[in-house]
Amino acid sequence: MMLKLYPKNNPPQRIKEVVDILNDGGVIIYPTGTTYAFGCHALKERAVERICKIRQIDPATHPLSVICYDMSSISEYAQISNAAYKVMKRNLPGKFTFIIPGKRVLPKIFRSRKTGEIGIRMPESDIVRDILQALDAPLMTVSLPADSYDDIAYITDPGLIEETFGSQVDLVIDGGIGCLGETTIVDCHDDEFNIIRQGEGILQ
Template structure:
């Protein structure tokens, strides 16, 4: 039987110059197909060799496909940020084989945290701990202050056999960031990776499709009680059980986002209407209402007739600027109202891990299935049509407001937020 190594495919890839220069050409990219339940040792050794040479690898994890580099190799680190088009001021997490190496590399203080780390590792968790030893690791160097290093670091021990065996064999920190362009679709399949990064990496380890995930839950262990900075695959309730209740969520607002096509007509109106409604409730300071569009157009003001209808109804939309929906907006939203069916289809296809957040405004909490669940786009119509659009959106939001408040109330209770 062929092994994954014998099925190696070599592709063209950009150069691995010293220092890395985007756009240069060099050695061929390596591709391996593996069985995630029984990864070939030869592939693990080859991946480690690529890392040692300063290359980038794409590898499977328990949440998505990751982009790996030797955290100690400055050239590899620079290449990683360049390939991802990521702001170098934004840190990336690090994959480690075990808690002992975490202790030796960064220090663990207080020592009692080691027991808490054992409770969540391996698993879909990123643990933020103090970088007490302040070793000169390029991935942790501050972009604004060269020669100084981040005081905190995010570490991961994924619940994935390939990750565990690779990190144990390499025995040094490996970057653990998504193998995509920053802000773009999360990679759950090698096709997603190639579609975004092309052949800018040096090696791809293909373990087949990964089930859509909300990502790792990020816990700040430097705070007392521990702080859940991002709720991923593991919920606050699940983590409270693992950590004996010694964790709370960041006091973040409940975010509602309205989505239409260009973000200049329907979604700004809905945003303004709901903001006005919520201003009369005790939850006005807990809920943030935003809007976005599915079309990748340059930022622009709301349509003139949208502004006029807003003025008529005491809603000021003159300062509104349109924006294109992206992964960050989706991840930060708790509930996303779509104005039409095509917006819902777009979001469900592009962000499958968050599909439970996406609802059609007209259909949500409606007892019967609607024949026409979309709100028509008023663009190109007259003021009367815009007035009717406003009336429709206002009526739907008035209908669902009790359900929205119920969700917000539950959100506050789960997080111990007093309102």
């Protein structure tokens, strides 16, 4: 199933179609503003497990990431020090993933790693923000497997994405041709703010 969404001003009914699937524990593929990604309701543990299985991710070794609507929502699901809050407030929304400790309100699968850290994102995409606002919960997210395809069209063109992954998910959102941009990953352990992957985001 594919649903067309535009960069701005999407009808509320179309957003509701996406949210209904997420609330039912469904898995979607959607444009994040950098790459296309798998996504699900982050509080639906079986949906999170399903994405991990699709992407062959071991949550015990791979930090899981969530996308939140705003700083208030981030503080609900992650433990943010004063210093981290200031840095995140300056740089979000933006093309960043901040690695910080998650809270127990998240499903148990997010605590599979002994450190208990999760990735936190807040993209600039209006499509994502509309979905998050209507969902009133974070999205668990992981990018499509870019290294598995020689032709980048298979992970940037919605039609080819649907052809390749459509049978594994409940909905593919057509948000136009995507790109291969990566977020900048910032490890906030002990408020050192180490950049462990330099992507498109320039830390301020």
